[in-house]
Amino acid sequence: xxxxxxxxxxxxxxxxxxxxxxxxxxxxxxxxxxxxxxxxxxxxxxxxxxxxxxxxxxxxxxxxxxxxxxxxxxxxxxxxxxxxxxxxxxxxxxxxxxxxxxxxxxxxxxxxxxxxxxxxxxxxxxxxxxxxxxxxxxxxxxxxxxxxxxxxxxxxxxxxxxxxxxxxxxxxxxxxxxxxxxxxxxxxxxxxxxxxxxxxxxxxxxxxxxxxxxxxxxxxxxxxxxxxxxxxxxxxxxxxxxxxxxxxxxxxxxxxxxxxxxxxxxxxxxxxxxxxxxxxxxxxxxxxxxxxxxxxxxxxxxxxxxxxxxxxxxxxxxxxxxxxxxxxxxxxxxxxxxxxxxxxxxxxxxxxxx
Amino acid sequence: xxxxxxxxxxxxxxxxxxxxxxxxxxxxxxxxxxxxxxxxxxxxxxxxxxxxxxxxxxxxxxxxxxxxxxxxxxxxxxxxxxxxxxxxxxxxxxxxxxxxxxxxxxxxxxxxxxxxxxxxxxxxxxxxxxxxxxxxxxxxxxxxxxxxxxxxxxxxxxxxxxxxxxxxxxxxxxxxxxxxxxxxxxxxxxxxxxxxxxxxxxxxxxxxxxxxxxxxxxxxxxxxxxxxxxxxxxxxxxxxxxxxxxxxxxxxxxxxxxxxxxxxxxxxxxxxxxxxxxxxxxxxxxxxxxxxxxxxxxxxxxxxxxxxxxxxxxxxxxxxxxxxxxxxxxxxxxxxxxxxxxxxxxxxxxxxxx
Numbered sequence: 175x176x177x178x179x180x181x182x183x184x185x186x187x188x189x190x191x192x193x194x195x196x197x198x199x200x201x202x203x204x205x206x207x208x209x210x211x212x213x214x215x216x217x218x219x220x221x222x223x224x225x226x227x228x229x230x231x232x233x234x235x236x237x238x239x240x241x242x243x244x245x246x247x248x249x250x251x252x253x254x255x256x257x258x259x260x261x262x263x264x265x266x267x268x269x270x271x272x273x274x275x276x277x278x279x280x281x282x283x284x285x286x287x288x289x290x291x292x293x294x295x296x297x298x299x300x301x302x303x304x305x306x307x308x309x310x311x312x313x314x315x316x317x318x319x320x321x322x323x324x325x326x327x328x329x330x331x332x333x334x335x336x337x338x339x340x341x342x343x344x345x346x347x348x349x350x351x352x353x354x355x356x357x358x359x360x361x362x363x364x365x366x367x368x369x370x371x372x373x374x375x376x377x378x379x380x381x382x383x384x385x386x387x388x389x390x391x392x393x394x395x396x397x398x399x400x401x402x403x404x405x406x407x408x409x410x411x412x413x414x415x416x417x418x419x420x421x422x423x424x425x426x427x428x429x430x431x432x433x434x435x436x437x438x439x440x441x442x443x444x445x446x447x448x449x450x451x452x453x454x455x456x457x458x459x460x461x462x463x464x465x466x467x468x469x470x471x472x473x474x475x476x477x478x479x480x481x482x483x484x485x486x487x488x489x490x491x492x493x494x495x496x497x498x499x500x501x502x503x504x505x506x507x508x509x510x511x512x513x514x515x516x517x518x519x520x521x522x523x524x525x526x527x528x
Numbered sequence: 529x530x531x532x533x534x535x536x537x538x539x540x541x542x543x544x545x546x547x548x549x550x551x552x553x554x555x556x557x558x559x560x561x562x563x564x565x566x567x568x569x570x571x572x573x574x575x576x577x578x579x580x581x582x583x584x585x586x587x588x589x590x591x592x593x594x595x596x597x598x599x600x601x602x603x604x605x606x607x608x609x610x611x612x613x614x615x616x617x618x619x620x621x622x623x624x625x626x627x628x629x630x631x632x633x634x635x636x637x638x639x640x641x642x643x644x645x646x647x648x649x650x651x652x653x654x655x656x657x658x659x660x661x662x663x664x665x666x667x668x669x670x671x672x673x674x675x676x677x678x679x680x681x682x683x684x685x686x687x688x689x690x691x692x693x694x695x696x697x698x699x700x701x702x703x704x705x706x707x708x709x710x711x712x713x714x715x716x717x718x719x720x721x722x723x724x725x726x727x728x729x730x731x732x733x734x735x736x737x738x739x740x741x742x743x744x745x746x747x748x749x750x751x752x753x754x755x756x757x758x759x760x761x762x763x764x765x766x767x768x769x770x771x772x773x774x775x776x777x778x779x780x781x782x783x784x785x786x787x788x789x790x791x792x793x794x795x796x797x798x799x800x801x802x803x804x805x806x807x808x809x810x811x812x813x814x815x816x817x818x819x820x821x822x823x824x825x826x827x828x829x830x831x832x833x834x835x836x837x838x839x840x841x842x843x844x845x846x847x848x849x850x851x852x853x854x855x856x857x858x859x860x861x862x863x864x865x866x867x868x869x870x871x872x873x874x875x876x877x878x879x880x881x882x
Contacts, residue, residue, distance in 0.1 A: 324766070325758075325759060325762030325763060325765075325766060326759050326762075327758065327759060330757050330758060330759040330760075331759065333757065335747070335757035335758075335759040335760050336743075336746075336759065336760040336763060336872070336874055337759040337760065337763055338763035338766065338767070338874065338877050338878070340881075346880065346882065362763070362874045362875065362877060362878050363878060364877070364878045364879045364880065364881070365879075365880045365881070366880070366881035366882075367881065367882050368881055368882075389690075392690075393689070402798075403684050403687065403689035404679075404681065404684060404689075404794070404795045404798040404799070405679060405680050405681060405684040405685065405689040405690065405691040405795060406684075406689050406690040406691065407794065407795070408679030408680075408791040408792065408794045408795035409679060409690060409691060409692035409716070409791060411679075411790065411791050411794045412678070412679060412692065412787050412788060412790060412791025412792075412794075413692070413787075413791075415786070415787045415790045415791070416784075416787040419784075419787070428881060429783070430770075430773075430881060432769070432786070433766050433767075433769045433770040433773070434766060436765065436766060436769045436790050437762045437763060437765050437766025437767075437769070438762065438766075440758070440761065440762045440765045440766075440794070441758045441759060441761070441762035444756075444758040445758070518690070520690055520692065520716045521716065523692050523716060523718070524692070524716050524717060524718045525718045525719075526700065526718065526719045526720070527694075527718070527719070527720035527721065527722055527782065527784060528700065528720075528721050528722075
């Protein structure tokens with residue numbers, strides 16, 4: 175990073191829960207934090223200005239944080255040592271169209287938005303790769319796009335629960351500099367230059383956490399009360415790990431990334447919204463009814479699952495995989511398309527290993 | 529299997545929770561089940577005879593099950609198509625010394641006892657391999673020892689929660705025949721001829737489930753109440769998967785077995801006794817005090833963790849691995865040796881992947 179001062183300036187664009195929480199350890203380390211609300215974050219910024227509290231995280235924001243609205247984006251980016259892309263998957267298009275052309279060249283970006291984009295014919299690329307493309311098309315050739323993976327929910331990070339994450343990007347030296355800004359006694363950062371692998375592993379966990387949660391709903395349904403069985407959850411968890419390893423390989427990621435993926439899957443099964451939709455589907459509710467029941471909740475996992483199913487089907491049509499290679503993902507796909515109610519293809523999970 | 533009748537006879541030696549529960553699906557399929565109590569199972573057999581209920585599973589035993597005491601072992605094995613080794617790790621020596629010499633030659637064994645034995649110098653073999661050796665030494669060269677791996681707790685199996693397990697053994701044809709006895713709408717069986725890999729994966733999960741549970745205790749301690757955080761659990765889960773992959777490789781097992789190991793780790797974190805000891809250690813209690821608090825509880829995970837640490841240290845002394853390759857396992861080892869209280873080596877979990 176150029177011009178790194180004693181108190182580096184970090185500008186977050188998109189101040190949802192994770193975009194905000196990740197600044198806690200940086201503030202702890204003495205960084206100066208600037209929040210820029212996306213067009214969807216107006217209330218969060220107004221509430222923060224008035225109370226010093228984060229509206230959706232429901233926790234006090236570290237003292238010294240400065241607040242900007244979207245029309246003040248350029249001002250907020252002025253002099254920044256690092257910017258953070260803090261939007262969710264649903265804000266990605268806005269970030270690509272509106273923010274990237276306004277980013278100062280030469281200032282690296284750390285993205286908390288995680289995911290893969292299906293380019294057709296089964297080819298998937300990661301968000302940082304996409305950002306890089308868009309920036310290059312704007313003539314900004316000196317922005318390094320890095321990203322955060324690994325099991326970390328925002329509210330627990332804000333509560334200082336010990337977390338282990340991975341920063342990925344093309345340049346290990348830069349990643350080390352960025353790590354120095356965030357590394358804290360409760361925030362542990364591994365590094366990886368395998369951007370595709372890290373992003374693929376952590377994106378997939380969204381779809382599969384929904385898959386594991388199906389067993390929770392099945393158990394509730396059978397017991398007639400909120401009682402969990404774990405054999406069936408574990409069976410789906412094992413199958414999820416199996417299919418994630420297959421997809422990771424298809425994306426060209428390093429096999430070690432399954433360690434991230436498994437940890438991330440674990441935390442997401444306990445993570446709120448994805449668990450809720452999976453549980454409702456597991457009780458036998460249709461996807462349509464489940465979405466109705468969870469009205470107003472943004473479900474990134476649904477978007478990611480849909481995109482992954484679409485990519486898998488492309489690969490199937492190209493003969494690269496067979497539908498039976500990914501029976502859990504395909505079942506999730508059929509659930510989300512309202513083609514079926516819960517009917518886990520247990521028999522298809524059986525295999526023979528020689 | 530020779531002489532397989534329409535209602536094959538399965539004799540279980542050792543009628544603890546899992547040895548018994550695995551007969552539920554076989555009874556469902558029309559097999560005739562014989563329970564033989566080990567010297568530790570006297571009360572279980574007496575209670576079953578008197579009430580038809582399993583004393584420790586606390587569930588009714590399928591009708592038609594016959595009960596034998598240990599002095600009736602030969603009678604119970606007479607005409608059996610398959611026998612099950614139903615003892616835990618703690619009963620293994622008794623099984624090797626007393627039962628194996630009395631097994632009818634030519635009748636295969638399916639073992640629910642899972643684990644690895646450290647032969648010194650870091651070399652580990654699986655229980656079925658050890659049983660094979662002992663049987664050969666008794667002149668019984670035609671007993672095939674197969675084993676069960678995969679995420680499955682006994683009480684949930686007895687409750688018919690959908691479960692996916694793996695039977696492993698040297699002969700795929702025999703495994704298919706055994707699968708036919710057990711496969712049920714709620715009990716799904718994969719097969720593997722990679723005995724070492726399956727057994728290694730499922731044995732390791734005992735030690736690592738204790739490791740993941742440490743975060744539960746840490747969270748309770750910090751919050752002053754039974755409140756769980758998941759970032760830290762997921763961080764330990766990811767590190768556990770990492771170390772299990774390393775150990776699986778060192779044992780010579782197929783890398784795919786991590787799928788079993790991860791599922792098994794998941795179910796064991798929710799599995800009762802191992803979670804309890806890990807949680808107590810996580811609150812800062814010494815191992816000595818934690819064992820005192822859980823008096824009378826047999827903890828297979830402790831025995832397995834100790835054995836795995838011992839094997840790892842042998843490998844370290846041979847220069848095959850470094851202590852820092854397995855920081856979580858080594859911390860578990862120090863906790864169990866009363867050398868330290870909880871002090872998770874988070875920094876050592878950090879890595880750089882190129």
